[in-house]
Structure formats: structure tokens, C-alpha cells
Amino acid sequence: MASSHPAGNTAEKSLPPLTAGPHRSRLGLISIVACFGGLLFGYDTGVINGALNPMTEELGLTPLTEGVVTSSLVFAAAIGAIFCGRLSDGWGRRKTIIMLAVLFFLGTLVVVFTPNFEVLVVGRVLLGLAVGGASTVVPVFLAELAPYEIRGSISGRNEAAIVIGQLSAFIINAILGNTLGHLDGVWRIMFAICAIPAICLFFGMLRMPESPRWLVEKGRDAEALEVLKTVRSPERAEAELAQVEKVALEEGQEKQVGFAAILKNKWLLRILLVGIGLGVAQQLTGINSIMYYGQIVLIESGFDSSAALIANIAPGVIAVVGAFIALSYMDKFDRRKTFIIGFTLTTICHLLIGFSSMVLEVGNPLRPWVILFLVVAFVGSMQTFLNVAVWVYLSEVFPLHMRGIGMGVSIFFLWVANGFLSLYFPSLVDGMGITGTFFLFGALNVVALIFVATQIPETRGRTLESLDEGVTTGAIFLPTAKK
Template sequence: MAHAHAEGSSTTLPPLVGGPHRKRLGLVALIATFGGLLFGYDTGVINGALRPMAEELGLNAFTEGVATSSLIFAAAIGAMFCGRLSDGWGRRKTIILLAVLFFAGTLFVVFTPNLPVLVIGRIILGLAVGGASTVVPVFLAELAPYEIRGSLAGRNELMIVTGQLAAFVVNAIIGNTLGHLDGVWRIMFAICALPAIALFFGMLRMPESPRWLIEKGDRAGALAVLKSVRSEDRALAELAELEKVADEEKQESQLGWRAILGNRNLTRILLVGIGLGVAQQLTGINSIMYFGQTVLIESGFDESAALIANIAPGVIAVVGGVIALAMMDRLDRRKTFAIGLTLTTSCHLLIGVASTVLEVGNPLRPWVILFLVVAFVGSMQTFLNIAVWVYLSEIFPLHMRGVGMGISVFMLWVVNGVLSLYFLSLVEAIGITGTFFLFAAVGALALLFVLTQVPETRGRTLEALEEDVTTGAIYTVSKSAARRR
């Protein structure tokens, strides 16, 4: 019954039409995703800045790992804290706070005299990165019409990889033209102050999430926001749905850990979110994004050539992101995940085989491994990265969306941090061959998890999903849909 009602609620809404409100929605998405751009730049810039930074500050292998992973572990805390903060304080205000943190962290890093101050700056940036990874996708999902929710919320991930590509390009240009200067790495980091300023001033003029406003009892505010990004009849119809769900939730009063763990269906969907986030990271994608230059040097490139070659994965990540957005609202989420994990696992196996067959010193070795790394990043970005972030932003009921997203992304960042701390040691211990065979084994397990545990969400309103998640009907619906296909 829940499913029948959910589908009805999706199809009885007036259709989307063009007009100024569509442009306004696009502008809101553009400004908010500057948070994703900063996320990408701040995580990617370390790729090329690490070596000159280590030389100037006298870092060893362990302290290099500390400087890199401090941002990642702080991002785990930021994801958890900002998810809860946005539930109480609002999505818009939280994103404005994140802009301030991005700017402050940049200042600490750029003007650091030593490792402790550097780590403080990286921690501040990490809090902002983690917060952006949680709040921006939720903000976009709650503003988007269900018909284009995937492509709109997915723009944030496209901006993340655009930020990483920008970092790789800036690193290559500055490293090869100004590499003779002391403190060249400080210039690399300073660039990210500009989008932080744009995010701060841009969000001052952006609206709040209408779903959050309804939850807080501001009906007039929610209607005003909906009318600015929808046609009037569509805005009124969506408002009625939002009010109905909000009334039901007030009666349930389910908030926080105790309420979630007390409901078997909410616990299950939280475990799905955590599992999907962890599976995404265990592909090793961010090991490539953070240490791509090191992997390419291990493959046989010299340092300067590796810095330039490292741009290739960044380029394919953006291309893959564009393709992913184009198909996000056409291809089921589960099918997308399954294709992605199949391709990435195959790339891991091929990288392991290539590094075994092509011995060190073989002139083909670096180019073959570079090609396979690019294929891996392209597969990951096209079928997994954007889809996972969109899925996490839409699967949780409104009253636990902030905390559910926060916990899932917290675990995602913890796994990311562990990999970033130990990846170089892993490569040193078992080589590229063993490392990528290990990633392949984990990828096979992740594929099994997706096929057996992850329910479908595409093409349905957040309110319809909420009802089926809360009652557990979403798992029955997904199995029935799978059999029909």
C-alpha cells in the first residue's frame, strides 16, 4: 500500500515547465556547489604540493602522512557534526559557515611556519570539506524536483572533480614554472581562497531548503522558496506533500541515535548508507587522487613527467562526471552501481597484471599503467562517485536526513583517512601489484553488497521514498521491480 501511495504522489504533481524559476534553480545549484569545488581543490592540491612542502618543512614519510590524513580525519568529524548542525540551524547558514572555515583554514596553511600550524590549518579545512560533503548534496536534493533530482544533486560531485582537476593543473603549471621558488606550495594552496569568498557572498543571497523550513513550521517561507524555483501550481502541490509528511513526522517524533536504532527499517537504511559510502572509498579512488603522482613515479615516470601525467586522471574524472549527470535520471541507481563496481574491479585486476608482466624498466610499463589508472578513474566517476553522493542525499527520511547523511559520510571519511594514512606504506610493502589485487578483492565484495542489499530510489519523490523507507516497503518494491526488469 505504501508503494502505491508513493507512486501516486509522484505522478499527481503538475509537470515541470520552463521559465525564470528553472534559471533560478540552476543559479542556486551553481553557488552551492562552490562548496564542492573547494572540497575538490583542497583534497587534490596535496597531490602536487606534498613534495616541495615536505622539503621546506622537513617532513618524513610519517609526517607527510599526518599532513595529508589530518584533513581527511577532520572531514569525518565535519561530516558528522555539520549534518546535525544543518538539521537544527539550517542548510543555508551551515554552508555559509563552511565558507568561513575554508577561508580560515587556507590562511593557516599558506602562512604556516611549521608542521603543528600546518596540521591545524588542514584540520580546519577538513572540517569544512566534511561539512560540504554532507550538507551541500542534501541542500540540492531538497531543492530539486524529483524528476531531475539526480542530475541536480550530482552537480556537486562534478564540481568536486572539477576542483581536483583545477588543483592538478595549477600544481603542474606552478610546479613547472615557479618550482625554483621557495614556498611554491604555498601559492598552490592560496588559490582556494577565491572560491571560498565566492561561496560566502553567493550563499548570502540564496534561499533555505523548503523541506527544512516546513520541518521548522515556516510554511510561508517554504512556499516563497518553492515559488522561486517552481511554477506556482507545482509549488503549491509540493507544499501540500511536504506539509503532510511533516505532520506525520511530528506524530512519530523520531530523532537521533536512539530513535533510529529503535526502528529496524531506519537502522537498515542507515547501514545501507554506511556500506555504500565505505564501498565507494575501498575502490581506492582517493588514493589515486591524493597520491597519483607517487603511483606514477612508482610506475616508471620521472617526477616532472608524473606531475604532468597526473592531469590525465583529473581530466577523465570531469568527463566521466559530465556523462554521469547526463544519464543520472535515465539509469537506475542499482544498475549504475553494479556497472561501476564491475568496471573498477576489472581495472584493478588489469593494473595488478600489468605491473607483474611489465617489469620495472620496461618503457611500456608507465604508459600502460597510466592508461589503466585513467580507465579506473573514468569508470569510477561515470558510474560510482556521483551516483553514491546522490543516493546518500535522497535515501534518508527528512527527520533523520542530516544525521543519516552525517553518519554515512563520517564512515566514508574514516575509511578514506585510513587509506590516505597507510596507502604509501601499503605500496612500499606489497608493491603496486599486491595493492591493486587487494582493491580488486574488496571490489568484488562491494558488488555483492550492492546486488543484495541496496534498494532502488530513482524516479520517485523524497516524500514517497520516505514512506517506503520508514515502513520497510522499499526493499519489497526494489525486488519486485528487479523481477519485472
């Protein structure tokens, strides 16, 4: 799976090697603080999995309003992604993340103290805007701070934080649901927990630096060098700054910013379509249907409600394990080949789930356990080979002058696909059963596999500046660059 890149990519060769020292620890601290945004993303998307049933009982929700409550966060996340991506280009990555921390906290308060369905949806929309913003800005912030040699593992920490947040939500839901489930409003406690990481993100980011690449783009080169010297050796910091300044100057002369300029440049448009296609393909695996409605799938497979709540922890655990496995190889194996393996495995898992649910009839004692095992295998395949890699890829593939908007647009479509799946997944299971639903996911994954095999250029092992040049000239799309 590992591969070398063309010898013509001299940007990487001209940089002094990475060295150990306090700057490496500083980079690690920055990534941990920023990843509280990913933790909030994960918790706020995962908590609905166990909170929905008691919420429905207290507020008298219908199947339709259940779908609205769940999907309102997801559709709002689409708006948050595109808006905050653009905002971070003008206002800065750091300030935008601080604003998102405030939004997470406010959304939590609205949901916890909601008196009815309408106010609940408002709170979920606020959380969705924050989730979407975090999904766009945090990976970009990490990618722009990380040296290219370890950019995959640094950027990928955000996805690890997301699944840790989801697992935390599943565990807390199971504990609260099985110990305090008899109390009214237990779901409010489930949501209240996420106020804690929102506070940590806010105060933590107040002490973190701005992205050096964003600073260069704004003409604040001296500040950028100061930041780089805190996360690199002095020699490496100066060499990287020179590369960033060169690319920023070239892009500034071309003045290619905004949607209109992207649409007029065939290479920028193509890389944007690649980002959109990859984001949508990731969602069409149905991974978030499991993360949002895992309890429903397990009940449909044969578990009772309490057992399904506990069994639902298993996909969360394997998601975290898969994320850390992905981080361990992210800087060693090519992104594109990783995608191909991932979509192949998820397709197989979908077909096996559909086949098993068809062969093992309802009432068969093996049915729930076999489906649980296959769901866990599916989530493990997604997390090990797709989820981390997709978020890393999107954070690094766009040129500096369109990184915020490119990431925002790609994740906008990712969240829109997520939203429609979350809105209609209960209806799919109700109308087609587990068998038809997962056979449908399998067919969609075959299309996604063809897309990544033919359209995705490679990004691993290259500086962001080298990738900028490759995209703007179209060299990244040449057959030799895809290998």
C-alpha cells in the first residue's frame, strides 16, 4: 500500500527533517485542545441514539417529529459547515473555533431546558450549526499546523475524538437509561453532559495560536513565524514559512477566490467535485444511520430495548479501536488505496447483513447476535479504513486560498446526505426491513468504490504547498500522481 511520489516534488526534499523537542509536545497539546471540537461533534450526534425513546415519551413525539428532531441537527450542520468554512477564511480558524464552543454551550442549554418540541428543534439546530462548523474548521486548523510527515495522524486525531465522543454518549446513555430510566427527564441529563467539553474547548482555545498558513495568507508573516517556531525547530519553521509565503504570493497574484473563480478554473472545480463526491460516498455507507439509530436496528434484529441499549456500546467501542488503528498507519499508507479497501469491506458487510437478516428469520436466537457481529464489523471497517482517512483527505487536498470554502462545500453536501439518511432511515427499515435497507447500502457502496478508484488523486507524503501547486496546475490528476 505504501508508495513513493514523483521525484519532481522538491518542496518536501528542501525542508529540514523533523526533530524532537518541546515543539513536538506543544503541537500535541494544540491538537488535544482543538479536538474537543471533535469530541463535541461526536457526543452531540451520538447522544440522540439513547435519548430519543425517553424524549419521545416525555414530549409526546410522533415518528415524524422524531425524524425532525434527529435530522434537524444534521441539516443545520450542513449550513454550519459551509458558513463556518467561509467565516474561518476571513475571521481566522482559532476565533471561529472559540465561537463554536459558545454555540455548543448555548445549544446545550436550550435542549436541556426545552419545554416542548418546537424549542427542542431550535436547540438541536444550534447544536447542528456548531457540529457542522467544527467538522469543517477543526480538521483544517490541525492540517495547517501539522508538518506534512505526520499530518495524517495529527489531523486524524479529530476523527478519533469524534468516535470517542460517540462512544461516551453510548456509555452514558446506557448507564443513565438503566439506572435512572424511571425518572422523567433523564434524557436532559444525557444532553447536559456535553456542556463540560464545550467549556474546555472555549477556555483551551483562548490559549492556542492561530493557523500559521492563515496568518501568511493575511500578510501577517512575522506572527506566522512566531507560531511555527513553537511547533517546529527554528530551521524548519523558517524553511516552511518561505514555502508558504511563495505559494501565498502566487495565489494572491492569481486572485482566485470565491465560488465564481472556482467555477471558472477546471482544476479547482474538479478538486471540489472530488471533495463533494468523497463526502457523499462516506455518508452513503450508512455509518451514521447506525450511530443515530443503532438501537432501532438492534431491536429490529431481535434484542429487547434494554439489551439493545447495552449492545449498542459495541459499535462505539470498535469505532474507537478502529480510529486508533487508522492513526497508527495514516502516515504510512496511501489515502486512495485505503479508500478502496474501506469501500470493499463495507460493501461486503452490507451484503452479509442483508443476507443474514433474510436467512435468519425473526425469532431465531442467533439472528440478533449475528447481525450485531456484522454491524460491529461494518463499523470497524468504516473507522479503520474510511472515516479517519476521509476527514484527513478533505482537510489537506484543497489549495490554501480555497481551503475553507472547499472544505465547507464538501462537508455541506456530506451533511445533506447524512440528513436525508437520518430523516428517512426509520422509514426504510420499516418499509424494506433490515434486508432491503442493507442491500441498498451495498449497491450504493459499489458505486462509491468505482468513484474512489477512478477519480481520487493521492495526497499522502506531500506538503500542503506541493499539493496546492499540483491542484492548481492539474498535475495531481495525472495517472502517475494517483498511484
